Amino acid sequence: MPFKTVTSKLAAQLDRDLMGPEIGFTLEQLMELAGFSVAQAVLKEYPLAASTKTQVLVLAGPGNNGGDGLVCARHLKLFGFHPVVYYPKPNSKTPFFSRLVNQLKFFNIPVLNVDENWTQFLDSDSTVCVVDALFGFSFKPPVREPFGSILQQLHKVQDRLPIVSVDVPTGWDVDEGPVEPNSIIPKVLVSLTVPKPCASKIDSLETQHYVGGRFVPAEFAHKYKFEPFPYENADQVVKLSPN
Ligand SMILES: NC(=O)C1=CN([C@@H]2O[C@H](COP(=O)(O)OP(=O)(O)OC[C@H]3O[C@@H](n4cnc5c(N)ncnc54)[C@H](OP(=O)(O)O)[C@@H]3O)[C@@H](O)[C@H]2O)[C@@H](O)CC1
Numbered sequence: 447m448p449f450k451t452v453t454s455k456l457a458a459q460l461d462r463d464l465m466g467p468e469i470g471f472t473l474e475q476l477m478e479l480a481g482f483s484v485a486q487a488v489l490k491e492y493p494l495a496a497s498t499k500t501q502v503l504v505l506a507g508p509g510n511n512g513g514d515g516l517v518c519a520r521h522l523k524l525f526g527f528h529p530v531v532y533y534p535k536p537n538s539k540t541p542f543f544s545r546l547v548n549q550l551k552f553f554n555i556p557v558l559n560v561d562e563n564w565t566q567f568l569d570s571d572s573t574v575c576v577v578d579a580l581f582g583f584s585f586k587p588p589v590r591e592p593f594g595s596i597l598q599q600l601h602k603v604q605d606r607l608p609i610v611s612v613d614v615p616t617g618w619d620v621d622e623g624p625v626e627p628n629s630i631i632p633k634v635l636v637s638l639t640v641p642k643p644c645a646s647k648i649d650s651l652e653t654q655h656y657v658g659g660r661f662v663p664a665e666f667a668h669k670y671k672f673e674p675f676p677y678e679n680a681d682q683v684v685k686l687s688p689n
C-alpha cells in the first residue's frame with residue numbers, strides 16, 4: 447500500500463499539536479495507545495498459538511519511544527507473553543515514567559538496569575522477538591553509549607532473533623533511513639500515527655510494516671497531508687506492507 451510520510455520536524459509539530467491547549471491530549475494517553483498498538487503488532491506477527499516461546503525482550507530508551515516500550519511490555523503480559531525489560535537510562539525528567547516502571551513491577555515484569563545482564567535474553571530458543579523502543583523521531587546520530595553497544599549486539603543477532611522497531615528503527619536517520627553501515631534491519635516496523643520518511647527505505651521482503659497509534663480523526667490527518675489508515679474494527683494497527 448503506498449503511504450505518505452511526515453518528516454521528523456513535522457512529526458514533532460504534530461505531537462505538540464495533539465498535546466497543545468486546543469486538542470488537549472496528554473502524553474500519557476497517547477503513549478498508552480502507542481504501546482498498546484505495538485503489543486498488538488507483536489501478537490499479530492508472532493501468535494502465541496503458533497509457538498511454545500513466550501519471552502519478549504523489550505529495550506526501552508530514555509525518551510518517549512522508551513515510554514512506548516514500557517507500556518507495550520505491560521500489554522504483552524496481559525496478552526500472555528513473558529516480557530523482560532532492559533531500561534539502561536531511566537527517564538528522570540517526569541515522575542510519569544517511574545509510575546510506568548512501578549506498573550511493570552505490579553505485573554511481575556523484570557526491569558533490568560544498566561548493570562544487569564540483558565544479553566542473556568538474546569536467545570532465539572526462548573525469546574520470540576526483541577522490541578526496539580530505544581529511540582524514535584527525536585534521535586540525532588551519532589549514537590552515544592551505552593546505546594551504540596546495544597545496537598551492535600542487536601545487529602549480531604538480528605538474523606536469528608526478529609527485531610520489532612517502534613516508530614523508527616533505532617540508529618536510522620529519521621528522514622534518510624539506514625545511513626550507518628551496521629544499521630539494524632527490523633523484521634517488523636510499527637510506525638506511529640503516520641510513517642516517518644525512513645519507512646519508505648524499508649525492503650518489504652525483509653520488513654513487515656504496520657502503522658499504529660490510532661488517535662487522529664480524518665480532518666487532522668488531512669491537515670498534515672496524509673490519508674487516514676484503513677484500520678479494521680477495533681484494531682489498533684494496520685499492515686501496510688507486504689499486503
Ligand atoms: N504522536 C505520536 O506519534 C506519539 C509518539 N510517541 C513516541 O515518542 C517518540 C518520540 O519521543 P521523544 O521526542 O521523546 O524522542 P525519542 O526518539 O524517544 O528520543 C529522545 C531521547 O533520546 C536521546 N538521544 C537522542 N539522540 C541520541 C543519541 N545520538 N545517542 C543517545 N541518546 C540520544 C535524547 O537525549 P538528549 O539528546 O535529550 O540528551 C532523549 O533522551 C516517537 O518516536 C514515538 O515513539 C508516543 O509516545 C506519544 C505519541
Ligand SMILES: [K+]
Binds near residue numbers: 582611613614616
Ligand atoms: K525504535
